[in-house]
Amino acid sequence: MKRLFPTIAFIAVALISLTMAGFAYFATQEAARIKFEGTADDALNRIESRIDLHLSLLRSTQALFDARNGDITRGEFNAFFTALHIDDNFAGLLGIGFLRLAKAGDEATVERDILHDYGSAHPIYPATTGQHWRTPIVLFEPLNTSNYQSIIGFDMFSEAVRRAAIEKAMADDREHASGLLQLGEGAGVAQTFPGLLVFVRLNVETAPDVINASRSSTAGFLYAAFRARDLFQVALSKAPLLPVNVEIYDGKPGADNLLFRSEAPPAESLGGKLVARRDIVVAGRPWTVLFRPTSAFSLPSSRAIPVMLGLFGLLLAGAIALVARYQERAYEAKSLLHEATEKSLLEKDLILQEMKHRIKNSITRVLAIARQTASQATDVKEFSASFSARLQAMAASQDMLTRSRWQKADLGDLLRIELGQVFGKELPDGILSGPEVLLDETTTQALGLTFHELATNALKYGEAGNSTNTLKGNSALKVDWAVEARSQERTLVLNWREAGHKQLEAPAKIGFGTKLIDLNVTRELRGTIKRDFQAGGLKVEIRIPLTE
Template sequence: MKRLFPLLTFLAVALISMVMAGFAYFATQEATRIKFEATVDDAISRIDTRLDLHLTMLRATQAFFDAHGNHVSRNEFQAFISALDVGVNFPGLRGIGFLQLVRKGDEELAERAIRQEQGLDRKVYPEATQQWRTPILMFEPLKPSSDSVIGFDMFSEPARREAIEAAMKDDAHHATGPVMLGGNSGVEPYPGFIVFARLKQDASPGTVATSTPVTQGFLYAAFRANELFQLALRRIPLLPVHVEIYDGEVEPQRLMFSSATPAATTLGGIVDTRRMNVAGRQWILQFQPTSAFSPPSSRVIPVMLGLFGLLLAGAIALVARYKERAYHAAEQLHETAEKSLLEKDLMLQEMKHRIKNLITRILAIARQTASRATDVKEFSDSFAARLQAMAASQDMLTRSRWQKADLSELLRIELGQVFGKDLPDGLLSGPQVLLDETATQALGLTFHELATNALKYGEAGHSVDALKVEWRMERLDRKRMLVLNWRESGQEGLAEPASTGFGTKLIDMNITRELNGSIERRFLPSGLQVEIRILLK
C-alpha cells in the first residue's frame, strides 16, 4: 500500500484537475454558444427586415391596383414602379409583374391585352394542359432585352403553379421554393424565388371558374436570392457567420443560398439552426461561425488549467514517492544493520573455522609431503609448491567470484587447494556444467569443506586415489537438475558421528538454503558417500 500511495495521490489530484478543466471547458463552450446565438439573432433580424421591406413593396403595388379597381394601364404601372426606384431602394428585387388568370382555351383574351398594353403580337407560351393559364401581361422594370417574358405562362411550371394555386385560395402572400429566374429574358439563369399575391374584382368574369369567383389575376415579386441575402448580411458591422438557407428540408436540391465566407473548422463544429416562415414557406437557416468570430474566452484557459493540474499532481506524487523511498531506505538500513550483525557473527565463526582448517590442511600437506620426501630439500621444494598453488587458487577464487564457472574446474581448484595441484586422472567424471555466481560460491565452499574433512578424517588424507567425484544431469519438470556423488573409500569401521560440527552445518546451509537443493550422507563401512541434488537456472 505504501508503494501505491504516490500513484494513488497522482491519480486523485489529476482527476480533480481534469474535472476542473472540464468544467472550465464546458463553461467556455457555453459562453461561446451564447455569444454566437446573439450573433445569429442579429443575422436573422437583418434577413427578416430585408424581406419585410421587399414584401412591403409588393403590398404597396397591391394597394395601388386596388385603388384603381384593378384596372391599371402599362404606363401607370411603369410610372409607379419607376417612382419607387426599385434598383436603388430594393436591391435583390428583380421586379414586380402582373399575371392575368384565364381558362385554357381563352388565351386570346390575354393575347389581346398584351397587344393593347405592350404593343406586342405575342402568343401565350408554352403549350400546357392545365385548366388555368396565367400569362405575364406586365413586368417592371422591363428592359428591352427582357420583354420576352411577356406572355410566359407561369402556371405551366410546377414550382410556380404550386404557389399560384395557394394564392388563389386566400389573400395571403405565397412564395415558391427555389427556382431559376431569368431564363425567359435571354440572360443566364440565376437562383431566386417568387412571391404571389391575389388581385380581386367585384364580379367574376365569365372566364373565371365559380370556385375562384373573385380572382382576376396575380401580382408577383421576383427576388434574386444571392443578392438579397448578401445585402442583408453585409451591413456594418459585418457578422462573422456562414449561413445556408434551405426551403422546407435540408437537402442539396432545396438550397436557396450559401454564404461565400466558409465556416471555421477550429470552433468545435458550432451549428445554430433557425426556422422562418416567409410567405407561407418554411425556411431552414443553418448558421456556423467563420474565422472572424472570436469566442468570449480562450480555450487555452482550460488546457492550461489541465496542464497545471497534471504538473501539480506529478509534483505531489514525486514528493510522496521521495518520502516513501526515504521511509523505505530507513527500513532497509535498519534491516541491513541487523543482517550485517548476523553476517558479521557468522563470518567470525567461519573465519575461525577456516583458519583452523587452513592450519590443518597445511599440517596435512606437510605430513603427506614429509612421508614421501627422501631428504629435506625435496620436502622443502614440494611443500613450498603446494602452499603456493593453494595461495594462487585462493586468490583466483577471491578475485573472479565465478560469474560463469565450470563445475569441473571448480572441483579441480578446490581439491587442488586441499590435496595439491597434481590430481590423478579419473578423480573427476561428468559432463560440462556451467554454474552461476550463487551456485559457484555455495558449491565452492561445500567442496572445500568436503575435501578438508576427507583430508582430516578420511583415507584421502593418505592417498587422493581413495576419492571419486562423479556428476550427471537429469530433467525434472522441464528444469535441469545436477546430481553429484562424492565417494570416499579405504576406511574401515566408519560410523556416523555423534555430533555435527560447524563445517557440516555450513555445507547443509549452502545446499538447502542457498541453492534450495538436498544433500544425503551415507556412512558405509567402506567409506563416506555424499549425494547432492540442486536445480540449475
C-alpha cells in the first residue's frame, strides 16, 4: 500500500485538477454562449425594430386611405410620400403602392381610372391570367424614375408568390408578407432586387360587393415593397457594430430561401460552436434567423485558463507524487538502515563469539603442542626449537587466513609458506604441482601443522635436506595433489614423496610429530593417511574430504 500511495496520490490530484479544468472549460463555454446569445438578441431587436418601423409606414398609409374612404388621387398620394422623405428615413423600403381589386373582365373600368390619374394609358398586364381576380397596380410612390412608370397596370395576382400573400390578406385585416421574390420581375423594370412584399386589405364603404365583409367591402390592397439587402444592412449597421454574421431565411434554412447574409464571415474557430437560432414571424410569415460570431467577437474569458489550470493540476499532482515517493524512499532507507544496524550489531556479536572460540581453540592447541613437545624433548634448548617451529607453522596459517579475511586459503600457497620455513624461501621449480584448491579455516590450520611436521621429518631423517637446511635438488622432494569428484562429494588427494639413496624403514617408536600429523588428518579433517617406506624413499598419501 505504501508503494502504491504516490501513484494513488497522483491519480487522485490529477483527476480533481482535470475535473476543475473541465468545469472551468464548460463555464468558459457557457459564458461565451450567454454573451453571444445576448449579442444575437440585440441584433434581432435591431432587425425587428427596423421592420416594424417600415410596417408602421404601411399602417399610416392605410389610415390615410381609411380617413378618405379610399378616395386618394395620385397627386395626394405623391404629396404624402414626398413629405416623408422615404429615401432618407426609410432605407430599404422600395415604396408603397395600391392595388385595385377587380373581377376578371372589369379591366376596362380600372384602365379608365388610371388614364384619368396619369394622363396616359396603362393597360393591365398580363392580358390574361386565368384567375377570377385582377389586382393591378394603380398607385405607387415614389415613382422617381421612368423605370417604375412601367409597373402601373401590372397585375400582381398573376404571379404565384404574390397571389398567395394577397389571398391571405383577403381573409382578414392583418398584414401578410410574401415569400422571397425578385422585385420588378415581370413588371418590365430594368433592374430587379431580391426582396419581399407586405399586403394589407383596404376596405371602403362604397366599394362594390366583391368580398364578404361585416361592415364594408374590399376595394383593394395596400402593399409595401422591401429591398431585403438594404433593409437588413441598415438595421445591422447601427453603431456600435455587432460582431455577428447574420443569415435570414424565409421559412426553414435553405439556399433557395435565403433572404440575407452578412458580408462579414463567421470566425472559423467559433462559428461551428456558437450558433444562435431565432424563429420569428414577420407579417404572418415565419422566418429563421441564424447568428454566428465573427472574428470581432471577444470571449468573456480566455480559453487558456482551463488549459493552464489543467497543466497546473498535473504539475501539482506530479509534485505531490514525487514528495510522497521521496518520503517513501526515506522511510525505506530508514528501515534498511535500522535493519543494517541490527544486522551489523548481530554480526559483530557473532564475530566476537567466533574470535573467542578461535582464541580458545588456538590456546588449547598451543598448550597441547607445548605439553607434547616438552614430553619428547631432552632439554630446554630442544623444546624451545621444536615449540617455536610449530608455533611459526600455526602463525603462517593464521596469517594466510587473516589476509583472506578468514575466507579461503590456497593449498599451493600454504605449502610454499610451510616448506619455505623449513627449507628456505627459495624452493626449486617443479617441487609442487596441482590445481588451485581453496581451503577453509579448519583445513588450513590443520594442514599447515601437518606440512610443517612432514617437512621437519624430511629434513631430520630423510634425504630431502642437508646441513645447510636446503633441498638437495629437484628430485629430493615432490608434492602433488588432485581433487576427485564423485557425485556431489569432492576429495583432496595429496601425495608427499621423499626420494633418496638411503634405505628407509618404519620407525620403531612413534614420535609426537607423527601423532600430531595423524590427529590433524584423521580427527580434525576426518581423512586418511598412508605411509609407504620404500627402498628409494618415503611416500605419504593424504585423503581428506573438501567442504563447499
